[in-house]
Amino acid sequence: MTISPRLIFRWTAFLLAAGYCVRMLIFGGWDHFAGPFRYLTVWALFCSFWAFSRMMAIEEERSERRWDGFVCMTAVINTMVVFLYWRLYFADPTSVTSDGELGAWHLELYLHGLGPALQVIDSIFIHRAYRRLGAALVWLLGVIGAYVLWAELVLQPLNTFPAGSVTSGLPYRFLNSLELPDRAVFYGSNLAVGVVILLIYAAIAWDVRRRSPAPATP
Numbered sequence: 001m002t003i004s005p006r007l008i009f010r011w012t013a014f015l016l017a018a019g020y021c022v023r024m025l026i027f028g029g030w031d032h033f034a035g036p037f038r039y040l041t042v043w044a045l046f047c048s049f050w051a052f053s054r055m056m057a058i059e060e061e062r063s064e065r066r067w068d069g070f071v072c073m074t075a076v077i078n079t080m081v082v083f084l085y086w087r088l089y090f091a092d093p094t095s096v097t098s099d100g101e102l103g104a105w106h107l108e109l110y111l112h113g114l115g116p117a118l119q120v121i122d123s124i125f126i127h128r129a130y131r132r133l134g135a136a137l138v139w140l141l142g143v144i145g146a147y148v149l150w151a152e153l154v155l156q157p158l159n160t161f162p163a164g165s166v167t168s169g170l171p172y173r174f175l176n177s178l179e180l181p182d183r184a185v186f187y188g189s190n191l192a193v194g195v196v197i198l199l200i201y202a203a204i205a206w207d208v209r210r211r212s213p214a215p216a217t218p
Contacts, residue, residue, distance in 0.1 A: 013118040017049040033158040038171040047074040069135025075123040078116030095174040130205035
């Protein structure tokens with residue numbers, strides 16, 4: 001198999017995602033129920049690992065299944081993580097961190113910058129997904145819905161940290177100071193943001209395919 005820039009890119013993206021998944025499992029912090037899996041960032045990380053593993057399978061001709069809907073959803077979820085994390089952090093660092101301080105620089109750079117960027121680049125310019133928006137939308141609704149139910153029905157009853165003025169146990173401190181209707185508005189507004197991001201990426205991907213119609217896979 002020829003070693004091409006595309007293959008190098010995908011191996012790099014895959015190995016980085018795999019390495020940070022292993023790091024998260026070992027050093028992610030298990031002081032509270034569900035450990036690092038309380039956070040949407042970690043859900044996005046593991047989705048990226050699976051997406052990159054499927055892209056490697058296609059690249060090495062071990063699979064023909066494209067996983068377009070899942071790949072699109074993963075790129076959108078990662079973008080949402082970046083947008084939400086930095087917006088909330090710059091508004092109030094304690095809303096998304098335990099003490100208001102960022103963690104290891106390389107971890108923050110990967111989880112809230114480089115990793116999502118690699119996923120978006122692959123999905124638009126290499127894999128050339130966003131052809132089946134229905135499947136992508138179903139995946140997006142399913143993952144966000146599952147995370148909201150996970151937070152509200154599992155994490156909240158089984159955790160006492162962090163605590164807010166209304167409740168406790170929800171993964172992000174600020175959520176615990178919102179009443180349920182206000183949390184529902186927050187969840188719904190961010191789902192709407194996710195749909196807009198999906199449509200924007202679909203438009204960019206369409207333009208890429210129009211300008212450079214070469215096949216995305218060998």
